[in-house]
Amino acid sequence: MLKHVLSLAAWSPCPSHAQIPPASLQRFLTFNAMRIHAACRNAKTWKIRWEEEQHANGVKWQQLEHRGPYFAPPYERLPRGVSFYYNGKPMRLSPATEEIATFYAKMLDHDYTRKAIFKKNFFCDWTEQMTSEERKKIKQLDKCDFREIHDYFVERQEAQKALPKEEKQKLKKEAERIQEEYGYCTIDGHREKIGNFKTEPPGLFRGRGDHPKMGRVKKRIMPEDVIINCSKGSKIPKPPPGHKWKEVRCDNSVTWLASWTENINGAIKYIMLNPSSKLKGEKDWQKYEIARCLKGVVGKIRAQYRADWKSKEMKKRQRSVALYFIDKLALRAGNEKEEGETADTVGCCSLRVEHLRLHPRMGGKENVVEFDFLGKDCIRYYNLVPVEKQVFKNLQLFMENKGPGDDLFDRLSTSTLNKHLQDLMEGLTAKVFRTYNASITLQEQLDALTNEDDNVSAKLLSYNRANRAVAILCNHQRATPKTFEKSMQNLQAKINVKRDQLCDAKLELKKAKADSRCKRDVKSKAALEKKQKHVEKLEEQLEKLVLQATDKEENKQIALGTSKLNYLDPRISVAWCKRFCVPIEKIFNKTQREKFAWAIDMADEDFVF
DNA sequence: AGAATGACTTGCTCCAAGGGAG
DNA sequence: CTCCCTTGGAGCAAGTCATTCT
CATH class of the missing domain: 1.10.132.10 (Topoisomerase I; Chain A, domain 4)
Incomplete structure (x- = not known):
């Protein structure tokens, strides 16, 4: 009982409570707020409660204050004795060119530097950063010798490891200080840990699998690239001396504290809260509540998609078979991807004819489907699945008159699938099946x-x-x-x-x-x-x-x-x-x-x- | 309608800290 | 106490999906 009284007091908007409770107490109180929330489920559905309580107008917070991101340390030039060699001759590089050279040098032992695409992309981006004189001289990657630079970094790392105890202590203290200063924010009066408070350092992009962009140079993030998000009344974080933020905004309908656009794919990167935070915890909880809702209707949904296997509409048939795979095999939705921009991977909706083989009879079983494709992160999915006769027939139909590279579900997309799921149950999407199952x-x-x-x-x-x-x-x-x-x-x-x-x-x-x-x-x-x-x-x-x-x-x-x-x-x-x-x-x-x-x-x- | 964008979750790998065995 | 191995957690790429734009 006392717990509940405490939690209500702590979560009241009264500013006198806006100081920071000790971590354990804070956690305790935070989640009691949700327990009360949970207790309300009987009176009104949880769905209605969310909308009323916190998601009105998409508002995620009232107050948000933080220190902004911690930037990667600036580039330090190589000592004079460490040299890059071109065509066997030492060559002093300009700072920008040298920095990129060190990215490559550090990876010399890695398999990446043996891949043609990696080398090509690296050399292309590197050349672009060179001074015109450098560009005139450095024409071929095979004539570049990074070994000395590589060895220098290996030695330095070893020296780092061999540092005396006190020195290591000092470094640890410093890291703790940075964590303390940049690693936390205040959100609605509570101090919360940030997930990733550092900008990503510059380096060479390493995709997974056969990524067409592997080896490209990831640029250094500057304050001028960064958008800060915080509340109006709060102390706006100071950019590093001599710099400005790209923008300071106050958007409480999102959960990120800072963001920037990365130069390889043009994607936005965010600084967000740690999973231990109330915000993330509630989101997580909601996710499982939706999955539990599916439990109540999954019988009906299954009956329906089975019925749709015989639908006269091709669209419906494809949708019902895809949904069956998503449900039975826990496949991902499988959005379309831009060709040539990423590695060639697929999910359910983007499966191609070449990814399945149909075996009317195999190993004493009937109607066996052999799946073999690369999924997320280029992880191979291989599975032999006996399926219902009707599914098997449908697959034969879907594959008729198609080449190996054609889409299996040519009349289906993740967005139409998800729209359909939304009609079956509020909040239902393809990925809920994975969570539920x-x-x-x-x-x-x-x-x-x-x-x-x-x-x-x-x-x-x-x-x-x-x-x-x-x-x-x-x-x-x-x-x-x-x-x-x-x-x-x-x-x-x-x-x-x-x-x-x-x-x-x-x-x-x-x-x-x-x-x-x-x-x-x-x-x-x-x-x-x-x-x-x-x-x-x-x-x-x-x-x-x-x-x-x-x-x-x-x-x-x-x-x-x-x-x-x-x-x-x-x-x-x-x-x-x-x-x-x-x-x-x-x-x-x-x-x-x-x-x-x-x-x-x-x-x-x-x-x- | 469908492409583009934005926000947020999911996923694997790597490496150093730290804990247990000797 | 040292060494070695495991594990935690940082790091960041790559998904999903809703919304906005055209």
Whole structure:
């Protein structure tokens, strides 16, 4: 009860409360505001509440004050002894040309510098920045020798690592100071952490996969590029001496504090709040509430798209099959992309004929669809999926008279699909299916896999397995860590040692038993108990190690982080922890607990997604 | 209608800090 | 205490989707 009273007081607009509460209290209060909000759900729908409370006119905040971005340090020239060579001869470069040369030099060991497109783009952009004399001289990249510059940076990095303790302390202190000064803002009277308060440093653009723009020069961001967003009455951040902001505006319908346009794709980059902030937390919560709404209507929606598989309208048929994929396989929507501007990747709506193969019969199954395409971040999606007869027939129809490069769903776009979804349920879009299916899968898997009588380590393995099921569904992959084999061997070695120890301990226990039986005194009995305990402890440790090894092996190429952070309603995990007496720290680390503070505060053990 | 723009979420990789084993 | 390995978190690219422009 007291909690509620406190929270209301703290969130009242009274300016006397506008000082900063201690972080923990602040968090507590913040999320209690949402708990009250949650309690209102019964009276009015949550949807109506949002619109009334905070989204009226798209207003996200009343007051916002911050220090502006922290800029990347200016370029420092190379020492005289470190030189660039052209055609074997040392050459002193102009500052701008030299700076770009160092970007390339630093990457010499990387595979990127072996790719033709990377080299071509780099050389093209580099040449553009050169003085006319430099341009006349430097004609070919193969004649450029960056090795000395490269070695210089390697050495410098090593020197940095080898710095004495006090020096490192000093650097750390300085970083903390910067974080303290630039890393926080005040929003509606509350001090909140900023997510990314530094501008991106200049360098060479590295796309993922076969990106046509890899190697292009990312320009240095200057205050003159930056738009500041803050509230009218607040202290406007000062630009660095001698500089001006591009613009200072006051737009409280958006959540960013500063922005600039990046020169490679012309995209806008933003400085925004940390996930631990109230603003982000509420947004996250809303996302899961929409997904929970889908739970209520998904049966109906499924029935409808199945019916549409037989529609006379081609558009509807395509839409219904696409939606089936999005629902069943958790595919992304798949917006169109500008050709030649980005790597060639696809999602559901942008699938092409070449990305599927139809197998009427395969491996004892009928109507198997073989998917093979590059998805977001050029991660391969490969899956063999038996589908309903009608879907299979439709796919054959969609692929008729088309070349491999033609769109599978030529009558469908993400915007028409999303418009349709919006009609089925307010707030419904393609990506809600991913959130919904991920969260519901976690819940089902946890129910199926958790054994109440297990110890904590075994329960954790169950949790990770449930998490893994979701990651597999969402195709969240990772490169096998470079040290994987080695650390697996280490773990195995540890297990072997533990086994031997246990064996020895058991032997000793036997001896102690015999000894105690024969002597029947207090001392030998105590010794026996001690040995007994030792064996139990070792058994427990061994089991834990074996579980760890299993978990590690199963997780070799699967990334759990993305689903944990973005797709799984944290309240499911919180409830599971409470129900099975697993400390929340075992599931969520500090950062995750901060991000999910709302859920930790809100969910009790019988929360159901 | 559909292209362009803007805002915000999602996603993977890399690397240094720090924690545990020896 | 040192070393080594794991993990946290920074970094930033690349998606989604609504809105605005033409």
